[in-house]
Amino acid sequence: MDLVHLLLPHLLNGVALGLLFALIALGFMLIIGVMEVINLAHGSLFALGAYFALSLMTPDGGLRLGIAQVLFDLPVGWRYVIVLLVAPVGVAIVGMGLEMCLRRTYGKDPLYGLLLTFGAALVLEELIRLAWGPTERFIPIPSAITGGIAIGDLIYSKYRFFASGFAILMIGLLWLFLEKTPYGALIKAGAHDSEMVRALGVNLTRLRLFVFGFGTALAAIAGIIMAPIWGIRPHVGVDAVVPAFVIIVLGGVGSFWGAVIAGLLVGMVVGLTGAFATDWSLISMYILLILVVTFRARGLLGKKSILEN
């Protein structure tokens, strides 16, 4: 087999994987960028999104939600679309509740916020365990996006194509929202100088509440999309929060495109090591992080610190 045929499938798979990593990191990036809060509950909210989706997709989903019975009569495809819209809203409400608890930590040592979100992560994970049980679960997905697709003499997952396409769509929509809408401008201004934004009459409390809710909704969307690939279990959030953190630091804290590029880089590195040095695949992203941060402490597209002048 020549080098191109040997490498090409793994390069393409790395890109697909990178898009999924970027999707996981988007909500994390938004919250840390605007609010300077390292939300360690991101993973648990990611898991909560998947569990909400599970309850809405199947009557065997663990929680008996009476209203969901209407949904169960619909075809799987329709259910899946509705779940993608409804479940993130539910998680956003939980996220907003968490933001209200966080308010007392604003302006204080960042460690307080870190500890609070860490505690929230543990509480959420245990609540998930109580509500849905500890066993492995899987979300049914529409038959149109299940199974394999033949590319040459290789078979690739249809669902991964769908998930990668969905990640591109979400990245595009978020970029448009941040760059082309007045609310996006407010969010960016809030990230740049929150006191000035408040001085101009913007309700900063409401802005932060919205951003946190939006960030957690993005975590939930990532959880729903990743559920058919990773499966669902109470501690699945740990699988999400660690790469999200790595990607944010690698890309530069608060940088939108930094997060996307870092996600792709991590995907490529994990994908290629997964193929050619599998036992290194899990630590490869950390080695990449160490290398980048050693030579460029602010990450790939992070803002230059005053200390570097």
Add this chain to the structure above:
Amino acid sequence: MKIRITRRALLAGTAATAGVTAFAGPWKHNRVWAQKTDKPILIGLTHDASGQFANSGQDEQRGTIMAIEEINAKGGVLGRKLSYIVADTETTPSTATRIAERMINRNEVAFIVGAIQSGVANAIGQVAQKHGVVYFNTNSSSPTEAGKDCQRVKFVWDGTGANFANAAAANAVKTFGKKWLLLTNDYVWGHNTSKATRTTAVQYGADIVDEILVPVGTRDFSPILLKVQQARPDVVAAAVGGDDFKVMRQQTVDMKLDRKPAWLNNQQDWPDVYGLGIDSVFGVFGTTWYHKLDLPGVDDLVKKYQARWPDTRIDVPGNVFYNGYMAMHELAKAIERAGSTNNLKVIRALEGHKMSAKDRMQHGDAYIDPVSHHVQQTIYMAMGNDKPVDKTDYFKILSWASAEEAKDKNEATDCKLQPLDKTPSYEM
């Protein structure tokens, strides 16, 4: 030269000799604790209730607790009831070590039962040997457990990776082909199971084209599945366990790679698959027991399980429950045979003990190998059921191998049990 011994030196010397003798002499290894015949016999249950093997740990716990309740309902053992304490090992060897030490030193348990992960079982086994406490490794199936990591106090109840490889390899080479690829979970069970598979498969003429190491915690198998396709093996022999296995299975089934190549999944634990649907079972795999075996006693056990655990998501008992349940019953019988809770007598009562196929609800007789302390037993080969009779009928049993056919011959050379007189004794 005249040596003068003062009275003070004589007293100091005597005290020092007595001290050294007390702490370093043979008594250190043979403590006899006070008998407490009026009290229940306390058993420490060390199940992996959280972490990578949480589902299996909880199923195993259902088995041990149900057996204890049944034993107590019949009057207990030697006229004493069994009581138990449970601690979660978190599927982590360091936690398991801490728990075992605490159970022995603080709670003063008489016996310890339980483990899924081989690192956990090995850790508990080492602590148990140090104190002489009889330990039942109920479900950890690394070949090293009855090989180089065997202990005089430890008894291994599950079939090991080597047993499953022995039972499957010859047929798989004949049926599917000689080009094999190994997928190995990168920890002790994975490595030892793949090693056993490699040895057996090569012996039957297989050519191992590659071995891919799968780090514990892998959540994306796409690069590995692409590599498998590029290698075009006839058989993929996977020694991947716990959450990693569930994720791998999901992604393999999703890509429709579960039919070709042939997948030989060393062992399929029931809690890892139950609830996912019959379609999610893939490949050929081994198991020690199945709830649809057409044997006396099996239906009764299923009914008893369902009456005792009506709310569990696992509607019928599987191999993991079975190993915990049977081990606990055999522990009670061994104490009865020994006529005492003295650990050395119990060990003697267990070594070489034969168990009939009828009692085991398996097709062949079983015995506790006195050389390795491994329960040599019937191993079943199975695959996903294409004609299920009900929603719990996931497996189609293809064949079974007797205890002798499936036996790991390396245990005899790898396992070096400590002498019984070097094992601390106790009686609770």
